[in-house]
Amino acid sequence: MKLKLTDLVNSQGTLEFNFSVGDISLEEINPVTIGIQLKLNIQQSGPNFKITGTANLILTEMCDRCLDNYKLDIKAPFSIFVTTQKSLKPGFSESDVILLETNQRDFNLGPTVHDAILLERSIKNLCKEDCLGLCSNCGVNLNNGYCNCASKKIDEKWASLIEINFSHSE
Ligand SMILES: [Zn+2]
Ligand SMILES: [Zn+2]
Structure with a gap:
C-alpha cells in the first residue's frame, strides 16, 4: 500500500482511492x-x-451473543504524521509517525490502516446493541422468536410447589 509523497503534494487536501x-x-x-x-x-x-482518514470496508462477523453471522460496516478512523524529522515533538508515539529517510519518496500506509481496522473491529462484536442471544436451555436464537423454556420453567416450579403442598397435607 505505497503512497508517493508527490501524490500527497498534488492532492490539494484530499485523496480517495481503493485497494485490496x-x-x-x-x-x-x-x-x-x-x-x-x-x-x-x-x-x-x-x-x-x-x-487523517477513514478506511471503509464490510466484514462478515460472528455475533458473540447469538453466534449468528452479520455484516459489519467498518469506518475505521486513523491519523498519522509523515515526516523526515527525527527530532519529533514529544507527545507522538511511534505508531503515530511514519519516519522517512531524507531521500525517501514513498511510504507504506498499510500498517496504519491495518491497525485502525482491527481496533475498530474489536469494539463491536454484537449483531445489534440489544441482541437477545441464545436460550441457555435449548439454544434457540431468541432474536428469531421465543422458545418455550421460560414458560416450562414456571410450570416446573408450580409442579414442585404442588408436590410440597401435598406432602405437607398428608
Ligand atoms: Zn446477536
Ligand atoms: Zn429455550
Missing part, C-alpha cells in the same frame, strides 16, 4: 468485498504531512 484487502495482511478478518475504500485528508506543513 490482500495489500495489507489481514488474515484475521472475513471481508464481504475485497476492496477497502480510503478517504484521506492531507495537511502539509513544509516537509511534513499530517494525514
Whole structure:
C-alpha cells in the first residue's frame, strides 16, 4: 500500500482511492468485498504531512451473543504524521509517525490502516446493541422468536410447589 509523497503534494487536501484487502495482511478478518475504500485528508506543513482518514470496508462477523453471522460496516478512523524529522515533538508515539529517510519518496500506509481496522473491529462484536442471544436451555436464537423454556420453567416450579403442598397435607 505505497503512497508517493508527490501524490500527497498534488492532492490539494484530499485523496480517495481503493485497494485490496490482500495489500495489507489481514488474515484475521472475513471481508464481504475485497476492496477497502480510503478517504484521506492531507495537511502539509513544509516537509511534513499530517494525514487523517477513514478506511471503509464490510466484514462478515460472528455475533458473540447469538453466534449468528452479520455484516459489519467498518469506518475505521486513523491519523498519522509523515515526516523526515527525527527530532519529533514529544507527545507522538511511534505508531503515530511514519519516519522517512531524507531521500525517501514513498511510504507504506498499510500498517496504519491495518491497525485502525482491527481496533475498530474489536469494539463491536454484537449483531445489534440489544441482541437477545441464545436460550441457555435449548439454544434457540431468541432474536428469531421465543422458545418455550421460560414458560416450562414456571410450570416446573408450580409442579414442585404442588408436590410440597401435598406432602405437607398428608
Ligand atoms: Zn446477536
Ligand atoms: Zn429455550
